[in-house]
Amino acid sequence: xxxxxxxxxxVKKPGESLKxxxxxxxxxxxxxxxxxxxxxxxxxxxWMGIIYPGDSDTxxxxxxxxxxxxxxxxxxxxxxxxxxxxKASDTAxxxxxxxxxTYSDYWGQGxxxxxxx
Amino acid sequence: QSALxxxxxxxxxxxxxxxxxxxxxxxxxxxxxYVSWYQQYPGKAPKLMIYEVSNRPSxxxxxxxxxxxxxxxxLTISGLQAEDEADYYCSSYTSSSRYVFGTGTxxxxx
Numbered sequence: 290x291x292x293x294x295x296x297x298x299x300v301k302k303p304g305e306s307l308k309x310x311x312x313x314x315x316x317x318x319x320x321x322x323x324x325x326x327x328x329x330x331x332x333x334x335x336w337m338g339i340i341y342p343g344d345s346d347t348x349x350x351x352x353x354x355x356x357x358x359x360x361x362x363x364x365x366x367x368x369x370x371x372x373x374x375x376k377a378s379d380t381a382x383x384x385x386x387x388x389x390x391t392y393s394d395y396w397g398q399g400x401x402x403x404x405x406x
Numbered sequence: 407q408s409a410l411x412x413x414x415x416x417x418x419x420x421x422x423x424x425x426x427x428x429x430x431x432x433x434x435x436x437x438x439x440y441v442s443w444y445q446q447y448p449g450k451a452p453k454l455m456i457y458e459v460s461n462r463p464s465x466x467x468x469x470x471x472x473x474x475x476x477x478x479x480x481l482t483i484s485g486l487q488a489e490d491e492a493d494y495y496c497s498s499y500t501s502s503s504r505y506v507f508g509t510g511t512x513x514x515x516x
Binding site for chain 2: 324326333334335336338339348349350351352384386390391392393394396397398399
């Protein structure tokens with residue numbers, strides 16, 4: 290069974306750093322793109338970027354380029370999304386999703402990130 | 407990359423059919439047959455409903471169908487049921503080898 294299990298909710302202060310994770314199982318993690326999606330409170334889905342764990346090829350949405358870093362460790366079947374300096378506007382639910390070709394067939398349960406002073 | 411345009415809300419009575427549009431450009435929706443649709447209930451992760459314009463994953467009801475004409479893709483829900491009340495998002499591959507979501511549509515079953 291394919292599963293994507295994300296790390297737990299985080300509460301951080303502005304300016305702090307953060308790295309959240311997405312662990313895949315039940316499939317060949319290195320051979321499928323993993324994407325990250327932001328959903329701010331009460332808002333729609335926003336595509337952030339995507340990584341191919343096999344060679345770490347990464348592509349960012351222009352809206353998120355330079356704001357976050359996407360990485361992956363294929364040896365432990367885990368993808369990451371990280372911030373070096375959080376802002377209150379980063380408060381959102383973040384989902385990871387496995388891509389099968391050009392669509393997301395499996396999604397993680399989401400990680401809620403709250404940034405507040 | 408601008409979000410694809412969807413109507414904010416669509417409603418229908420049980421048993422009726424509704425259609426949700428998703429309008430992009432020739433650089434995304436119009437340029438590729440790589441449009442997918444996702445259903446999302448409040449507080450839950452999105453679920454794939456349609457991929458590559460008109461293909462249904464195993465387990466998705468055949469009441470859901472997809473199509474595309476030019477720069478606009480559409481999701482049709484026939485025989486509307488109370489359980490279809492949710493948010494729906496389209497997504498498309500783009501010419502910059504990235505993806506973009508639609509603005510989202512809230513479906514209400516009257």
